[in-house]
Amino acid sequence: MTETLSPTERSTIRRGKDRAVTDRSALYAVLDAGLICHLAFVANGAPVVVPTGYARDGEVLYLHGSTGAASLRAAAEGAEVCVNVTLLDGIVYSRAVFHHSVNYRSATIHGVARQLIDRDAKLAALAVLTNHLAPGQWDYAREPSKQEFAKTAVLALDLAEAAVKIRSGPPGEDEDDLTPERNGLAWAGVLPLHQTWGEPLPCPELPSGVDVPGHVTARPAPFREGRG
Amino acid sequence: MTETLSPTERSTIRRGKDRAVTDRSALYAVLDAGLICHLAFVANGAPVVVPTGYARDGEVLYLHGSTGAASLRAAAEGAEVCVNVTLLDGIVYSRAVFHHSVNYRSATIHGVARQLIDRDAKLAALAVLTNHLAPGQWDYAREPSKQEFAKTAVLALDLAEAAVKIRSGPPGEDEDDLTPERNGLAWAGVLPLHQTWGEPLPCPELPSGVDVPGHVTARPAPFREGRG
Numbered sequence: 001m002t003e004t005l006s007p008t009e010r011s012t013i014r015r016g017k018d019r020a021v022t023d024r025s026a027l028y029a030v031l032d033a034g035l036i037c038h039l040a041f042v043a044n045g046a047p048v049v050v051p052t053g054y055a056r057d058g059e060v061l062y063l064h065g066s067t068g069a070a071s072l073r074a075a076a077e078g079a080e081v082c083v084n085v086t087l088l089d090g091i092v093y094s095r096a097v098f099h100h101s102v103n104y105r106s107a108t109i110h111g112v113a114r115q116l117i118d119r120d121a122k123l124a125a126l127a128v129l130t131n132h133l134a135p136g137q138w139d140y141a142r143e144p145s146k147q148e149f150a151k152t153a154v155l156a157l158d159l160a161e162a163a164v165k166i167r168s169g170p171p172g173e174d175e176d177d178l179t180p181e182r183n184g185l186a187w188a189g190v191l192p193l194h195q196t197w198g199e200p201l202p203c204p205e206l207p208s209g210v211d212v213p214g215h216v217t218a219r220p221a222p223f224r225e226g227r228g
Numbered sequence: 229m230t231e232t233l234s235p236t237e238r239s240t241i242r243r244g245k246d247r248a249v250t251d252r253s254a255l256y257a258v259l260d261a262g263l264i265c266h267l268a269f270v271a272n273g274a275p276v277v278v279p280t281g282y283a284r285d286g287e288v289l290y291l292h293g294s295t296g297a298a299s300l301r302a303a304a305e306g307a308e309v310c311v312n313v314t315l316l317d318g319i320v321y322s323r324a325v326f327h328h329s330v331n332y333r334s335a336t337i338h339g340v341a342r343q344l345i346d347r348d349a350k351l352a353a354l355a356v357l358t359n360h361l362a363p364g365q366w367d368y369a370r371e372p373s374k375q376e377f378a379k380t381a382v383l384a385l386d387l388a389e390a391a392v393k394i395r396s397g398p399p400g401e402d403e404d405d406l407t408p409e410r411n412g413l414a415w416a417g418v419l420p421l422h423q424t425w426g427e428p429l430p431c432p433e434l435p436s437g438v439d440v441p442g443h444v445t446a447r448p449a450p451f452r453e454g455r456g
Contacts, residue, residue, distance in 0.1 A: 010271070010272070010274070010276070014296075014297075014298065015294055015296060015297045015298075035316060035319075035330070035421075036314065036316055036330065036332075038266040038268075038277050038279075038312060038314075039277075040266075040268040040275040040276065040277035040310075041275050042270055042273075042274070042275050043238070044238070045270075045308075046238070046270070046308040046310070046338065047268040047269050047270050047275050047276075047277075047308060047309060047310045048238070048268065048275075048310050048338075049266050049267075049268035049275075049277050049310045049311070049312045049336070050312065050336070051266075051312060051314040051332070051334055053330070066243055068242075068243060069242075069243045070242065070243075080273075080274040080275060081275060082268075082274070082275045082276050082277045083277070084266060084277045084278065084279060086264065086266075086279040088263060088264055090426070090429075091263075091361060091362055093362055093365060093369075093428075093444065094369060095369055095370060096369055096370040096372075096376070097354070097358050097365065097366060097369045097370060097371055097372050097376075098370075098372050098373070098376035098379075098380070100358060100361060100362055100365060100369070102263070102264065102281070102361070104264075104279070106279055108277070108278070110274065110276075126325065130325050130328060133319060133328060133330070134319055134321055134328055134419075137321060137325065137328060138325060140414060141321075141322060141323055141324055141325045141328070141411070141414065142323060142324040142325060142405060142410070142411045142414075143325055144324075144325050144326050145326070148324070148325075148326035151326075152326065170429070170431040170432060170433075171431055173431070173433070177370060178433050180435070182370070183369070183370045184433075184435065185435065185438060186368060186369065186370075186438075187428075187430070187434065187438050187439065187440055187441050187444065188430070188431040188433075188434065189428050189429050189430040189431045189434065189440075190428070190429045190431075191362075191425050191426070191428050191429075191444060191447065192425065192426030192427070192429065193263075193423060193424075193425065193426070193450070194423070194424050194425070194426050195421060195422070195423060196421075196422050196424060197419050197420065197421060197422070198318070198419070198420030198421070198422050199420070200321075200415075200417055200418070200419050200420075201318075201398070201417050201418045201419075201420065202415070202416070202417040203398040203399055203401070203416040203417045203418075204398060205398075205401070205406050205412075205416075206415065206416060206417065207408070207412065207413065210413060210414075210415050211415065212415055212417075213415050216321065216415065216419060219419065222421070
């Protein structure tokens with residue numbers, strides 16, 4: 001694929017064009033920083049959106065689900081889907097109600113997903129999904145049994161038709177609002193939103209003496225590229 | 229409306245039924261704790277999902293947008309929409325790859341949105357939207373001019389057809405995995421995800437001597453009902 005995102009009709013950003021980012025690496029950065037995505041599909045003619053686990057592997061996005069879930073079935077049957085990952089970095093306080101906003105990084109992908117059937121491909125995708133949600137756990141935890149493997153569905157969606165939108169920095173104000181006569185003495189700025197991990201809460205059945213492993217205690221904070 | 233959510237065919241939770249919550253107050257709590265929603269609609273036969281601002285006012289959800297945005301136009305024309313708000317509370321580490329999960333609170337609403345045209349109704353909705361995104365700012369910041377008011381679109385969606393799904397607590401393990409012979413000595417538990425506000429970043433044009441107002445410094449942390 002090319003290094004820049006090549007917009008199609010529906011992936012062209014029209015509102016807030018100054019916030020559109022066409023570098024493919026920006027798409028990857030947003031997808032790699034997020035934890036869950038929102039998957040939209042059409043069921044009985046109406047839109048449905050569900051949150052679900054995902055992970056990126058090169059130029060492919062994997063979506064995780066249960067073979068029993070209607071959403072995964074609908075999305076796997078060759079129909080169009082749309083996936084969005086949004087990282088909220090802060091609230092933009094303006095001198096004018098109208099210019100309030102949020103700082104965010106947002107990626108949207110359109111396409112037709114395919115269900116992974118091949119055992120090795122599905123196993124490799126599950127490793128990527130597990131290590132995205134919980135880095136290091138694919139090797140640390142018990143691998144899926146045959147039954148568990150059969151119950152799990154993985155969809156693959158090419159990162160071919162995608163758009164990225166990013167807003168950062170202070171409010172964009174009207175010049176008039178900056179004058180002391182109007183509203184220039186009101187506070188304005190950004191209230192950054194930070195995501196941090198709390199103290200790990202051990203499972204109640206954990207025998208005494210089992211320490212929290214390093215890959216959990218040292219997990220970097222999510223969304224960490226946020227600039228407020 | 230009734231105090232419990234009355235599921236319709238499409239708002240009935242089938243996967244993870246033990247996670248379904250039918251108390252209407254749980255719906256309100258999720259919507260009030262979130263900051264952005266994901267709005268899905270159908271455009272040219274294909275699903276589209278976009279993040280957008282929202283706020284709840286009683287039994288109505290307001291969605292905020294620009295009159296120029298295709299998403300708002302599509303959603304305003306009497307077509308079905310679906311809205312999801314998901315709060316991610318933590319990552320569930322299990323002894324088995326298969327039982328990894330996330331702790332979350334998620335609300336989904338289906339329906340047909342209507343655009344607010346009446347001036348007073350739209351102004352009242354904008355106050356609710358502004359104070360949800362940035363509590364206290366409706367009275368603190370400059371009110372919308374005629375032009376700004378005209379550029380802003382507000383959709384209203386009744387909270388009639390909705391579902392809430394919540395997962396909290398430790399991993400659900402297979403009994404076998406708890407034995408020391410199998411994987412009972414592996415660490416398992418929850419890594420809570422916390423949302424906190426950073427230090428307010430003043431707008432560069434701010435004159436010296438303008439303090440951050442109390443309604444910004446004292447803003448409670450979002451998602452605060454998360455239990456890890």
